[in-house]
Amino acid sequence: MTRIVGEIREGVARLVSAAGGSPEEIVAAIDDLGVPVVADIVLAELRHRADLGTYTGVEVRFALRHGGDTVSVHLPGEPSGAAPDAVVEQSLAEVVQGLFGPRGPRPAATRVLRWRDLDSREFITDPPPTFAVVRRLLDAIDRPYAAGLAELCVRYGSDKWGIHQYPRHYEHHFDAIRDRPLTILEIGVGGYADPGRGGASLHMWKRYFPRASVFGLDITDKSALSEQRLTVLAGDQSSPTDLAEVVAQTGPLDIVIDDGSHVSAHLLASFGALFPVLRDGGLYVLEDLQTSYWPNFGGRADVFDDPATSVGFLKQLVDGLNHEDIEGRQPRATDAAIGGLHFYHNLCFVEKATNLDGAPPSWIPRS
Secondary structure, eight states: OHHHHHHHHHHHHHHHHHHTSOHHHHHHHHHHHOHHHHHHHHHHHHHHHHTOTTOOSOOEEEEEEETTEEEEEEESSSOOSSOOSEEEEEEHHHHHHHHHSOSSOOOOTTOEEEETTTTOTHHHHSOOHHHHHHHHHHHHHHOTTOSOHHHHHHHHTOTTBTTSBOHHHHHHHHGGGTTSOOEEEEEOOSSTTOTTSOOHHHHHHHHHSTTOEEEEEESSOOGGGOBTTEEEEEOOTTOHHHHHHHHHHHOSEEEEEEOSOOOHHHHHHHHHHHGGGEEEEEEEEEEOGGGGGOGGGTOOSSOSOOTTSHHHHHHHHHHHHTGGGOTTOOOOTTGGGEEEEEEETTEEEEEEOOOOOOOOOTTSOOO
8 A cells, every 4th residue: 555655745746846847847757657657647536625524416527538538537436337427538648738737827728628408408507416517627728727715724623723823924825836746744644642633724625736745744644534635644743753754755855734632842842843844945834832831732821932832932033033143142053044033923924945145244332
């Protein structure tokens, strides 16, 4: 099973890379991976993005052409044996570019759409649910960047919107990089100790970043939630050993989101282990910082700058932004690697960037 998951992950990564290049690169990737493998990847991606759970009794067949071959995939499930309600014919390479390509026009030059009941009077006077299903499926190809983060929070059940108001801040920082082939790690999968529950935010990130590889980390083994472009790992966010094993699986990271235990000591341990492997230009996000003031989570309600609390630690990073201007300050390992800090209600974004602009001229008196 591990080998199969690894092969799927490599296949998706190959298609994401090719979709950012020329049409010839997409064709070559399909040839190398094989039409049936690529068709299965397309089918899984369409199922996730279209979110057809509320629609039953509608069958759509995609006839995907590549060279002289045509492969059929059916949604939402296996073919019933009856004629499908709709048939979408299209080049497999075109669909791959639509699903996994960066922002830009989505080609549909080869698409043909056929409706089973087109001659029925009711098809015009009382439009069937088939229209809604096909629209969702085609939007998944043609408009992969249309859905907003708050909408996706509600769709997948993430508490980042509602109890919190995080999406507008996330979109402020993430929108410009949304179409990049990123590697994302979120600490905390949700569902508490139940191995079959959780993953709402992971599905949200997978949908919001159509080209990303998304990883989740939880102290409970929730690996059964893994799927295409989404891998759930088990480990303790306060254990350097466990975090090193996580990085061995993910490789260098572009985004880390800590929505784990919210215990200050755990946040600091994860930051110490993961920030160094964040790529330059990456973002490290800490959520639910209100626990920094709650003693039950290792916080303090009486001292607000204790570096053992999450907010007290972050306040010290603010001084690090100006490390070259502070005489006599004890250097920190992060001083030259943090280019910006952005604070919001219960939320902080830390930018990984070189911070060596130099101090003002020495002839300016300091004291």
